[in-house]
Amino acid sequence: MGTFWRFLRSPAFAPWLITAGLLLVWEAYCRLLDVSPFVLPAPTTIAHSMVRFWPAIWINAEQTLFTTVAGFALAVGFGLALGVAIGASPWLYQALYPLLIGFNAIPKVALVPVLIVWVGIGTIPAIITAFSISFFPIVVNVATGVATVEPELRDVLRSLGARQRDILVKVAIPRSLPYFFASLKIAITLAFVGSVISETVAANRGIGYLMVKDAGENVPRMFAALILVAVLAVVMYGVAALVERRFTHWATRGVDQAGGTTGF
Amino acid sequence: MAGQAAAQATASPFVDIADVALTYGGAAAKGGGTLALEHCTLGVGKGEFVAVVGPSGCGKSTLLKLVSGLHPPSAGRVAVDGEAVTRPLKIVGMAFQNPIMLPWRTTLANVLLPLEIVEPHRSRFRRERAAYAERARRLLATVNLAGFEERFPWQLSGGMQQRASLCRALIHEPELLLLDEPFAALDAFTREELWDVLQALWLERRFTCVLVTHDLREAVYLADRVVVISNRPGRVVMEQAVGLPRPRRLANAWDRDFVDLVHVLRDKISEVRQAA
Numbered sequence: 001m002g003t004f005w006r007f008l009r010s011p012a013f014a015p016w017l018i019t020a021g022l023l024l025v026w027e028a029y030c031r032l033l034d035v036s037p038f039v040l041p042a043p044t045t046i047a048h049s050m051v052r053f054w055p056a057i058w059i060n061a062e063q064t065l066f067t068t069v070a071g072f073a074l075a076v077g078f079g080l081a082l083g084v085a086i087g088a089s090p091w092l093y094q095a096l097y098p099l100l101i102g103f104n105a106i107p108k109v110a111l112v113p114v115l116i117v118w119v120g121i122g123t124i125p126a127i128i129t130a131f132s133i134s135f136f137p138i139v140v141n142v143a144t145g146v147a148t149v150e151p152e153l154r155d156v157l158r159s160l161g162a163r164q165r166d167i168l169v170k171v172a173i174p175r176s177l178p179y180f181f182a183s184l185k186i187a188i189t190l191a192f193v194g195s196v197i198s199e200t201v202a203a204n205r206g207i208g209y210l211m212v213k214d215a216g217e218n219v220p221r222m223f224a225a226l227i228l229v230a231v232l233a234v235v236m237y238g239v240a241a242l243v244e245r246r247f248t249h250w251a252t253r254g255v256d257q258a259g260g261t262t263g264f
Numbered sequence: 265m266a267g268q269a270a271a272q273a274t275a276s277p278f279v280d281i282a283d284v285a286l287t288y289g290g291a292a293a294k295g296g297g298t299l300a301l302e303h304c305t306l307g308v309g310k311g312e313f314v315a316v317v318g319p320s321g322c323g324k325s326t327l328l329k330l331v332s333g334l335h336p337p338s339a340g341r342v343a344v345d346g347e348a349v350t351r352p353l354k355i356v357g358m359a360f361q362n363p364i365m366l367p368w369r370t371t372l373a374n375v376l377l378p379l380e381i382v383e384p385h386r387s388r389f390r391r392e393r394a395a396y397a398e399r400a401r402r403l404l405a406t407v408n409l410a411g412f413e414e415r416f417p418w419q420l421s422g423g424m425q426q427r428a429s430l431c432r433a434l435i436h437e438p439e440l441l442l443l444d445e446p447f448a449a450l451d452a453f454t455r456e457e458l459w460d461v462l463q464a465l466w467l468e469r470r471f472t473c474v475l476v477t478h479d480l481r482e483a484v485y486l487a488d489r490v491v492v493i494s495n496r497p498g499r500v501v502m503e504q505a506v507g508l509p510r511p512r513r514l515a516n517a518w519d520r521d522f523v524d525l526v527h528v529l530r531d532k533i534s535e536v537r538q539a540a
Contacts, residue, residue: 152360159332160382160436161354170380174368250367250416 041220049220061228064207071130072191079135083142104136112201121202130194134187141183145176178251181244188236277307284340300326302497313473315483315490319537323498324476328442332356357433361445363425365417372413375400375431382436403431407461423454443475459485484525494536502532
């Protein structure tokens with residue numbers, strides 16, 4: 001009983017506790033005030049709809065998952081390369097930063113009509129939108145990691161005859177990895193936003209498409225699709241966090257111990 | 265011994281800083297920039313241990329950048345081993361107040377880092393990794409870090425990290441070791457312990473060493489000669505030979521002649537600070 005009680009109060013269980021509580025309040029609100037399922041369906045109604053329409057939802061979710069991961073993968077490759085380049089060269093940094101910030105400020109919804117003109121509708125614009133919304137945090141984070149190598153360490157290496165490439169490979173890139181992995185967690189959730197945005201306007205398949213289609217007629221299924229996107233994003237975030245822990249355990253040193261002492 | 269080194273220094277100093285000036289941030293002629301050093305002249309003999317002391321901000325660290333070739337002088341000439349320094353030297357080892365070990369590498373891999381970069385080790389490194397690792401282990405053992413090779417730097421104490429940092433500075437057997445307040449961040453006991461570690465390394469290997477410090481006891485304990493630099497713009501205002509026999513012992517660090525030397529330096533620095 002003691003260990004079970006301790007588990008219930010532990011930080012590991014906290015997200016489940018809070019999520020369950022939220023669903024409970026939601027359910028109670030819908031039932032007590034008799035809210036119409038066309039305005040806000042109760043969690044049980046959504047769950048029921050999720051099971052009932054699972055094949056249709058999953059076909060669309062698969063599409064969204066695919067475009068998101070593809071756009072995200074492109075963002076990782078492009079973001080890494082550009083981030084290292086910008087971080088290593090102050091000239092490039094100065095030259096490209098205003099452009100990057102400007103591009104990032106453009107609402108990606110506004111980009112979709114342009115993409116329709118250029119590449120039509122469907123998978124490609126969704127991938128491009130996911131890519132264009134998620135590469136920015138990767139670029140900025142990697143550039144920061146690369147650019148902030150300790151000057152003394154740079155001196156040590158240069159006094160050994162190190163070339164710029166040596167400093168990049170031996171120090172700058174490894175030390176930017178924690179920044180990189182931190183940005184992946186942001187980028188993967190943004191990629192979902194990008195692909196769903198594109199699908200609402202320019203697709204015949206995908207969660208975004210399904211939601212627009214269901215908006216007037218099948219609201220519980222719309223919510224089911226919405227929640228599935230959220231769940232997928234949390235899962236992908238978890239994968240990114242796992243990869244981060246695996247590769248940069250040295251950067252989160254002390255966090256584990258700290259968690260151990262503050263947890264009861 | 266110190267006399268012999270000094271004699272060498274007058275003949276043809278291994279490190280020869282002649283009437284050097286250095287301005288940071290633009291030419292002095294334009295009125296901008298900070299004049300860090302001016303008319304600075306200093307010779308260091310081969311195998312000599314020189315400590316540089318002075319008020320803070322007087323350009324002590326700048327001096328090391330000049331000698332290592334990381335920064336060119338604005339005026340004057342810097343030569344090492346008879347050749348003018350025009351780019352970073354490769355016969356140099358450096359250590360700083362911050363040990364800046366790479367946290368993703370083990371202590372052993374950190375110590376090996378210079379060998380992956382400096383020639384001729386660089387091209388041999390892959391083939392002879394085992395031999396190099398053995399060399400690094402032996403060096404770590406001489407500073408009492410045997411058994412910590414596979415630990416990560418952040419698992420070591422500050423003093424241990426600084427010892428590993430010394431090993432990294434020495435692994436490629438540099439002829440010239442430049443130390444910029446390497447023990448300043450350590451507690452008094454660890455600092456004194458590391459004086460002995462450094463002294464033992466120097467007595468064994470006899471590299472030329474320039475130690476920048478603001479700890480006068482540290483300077484007297486370790487150096488053959490202590491150089492006092494004036495307030496900015498820095499220039500050499502005093503050179504004090506330290507004739508104490510080696511190896512020096514902490515037990516003797518409160519002896520009359522030791523303390524007298526510290527006082528002489530202290531008085532000079534007070535005088536220099538007043539002048540500002």
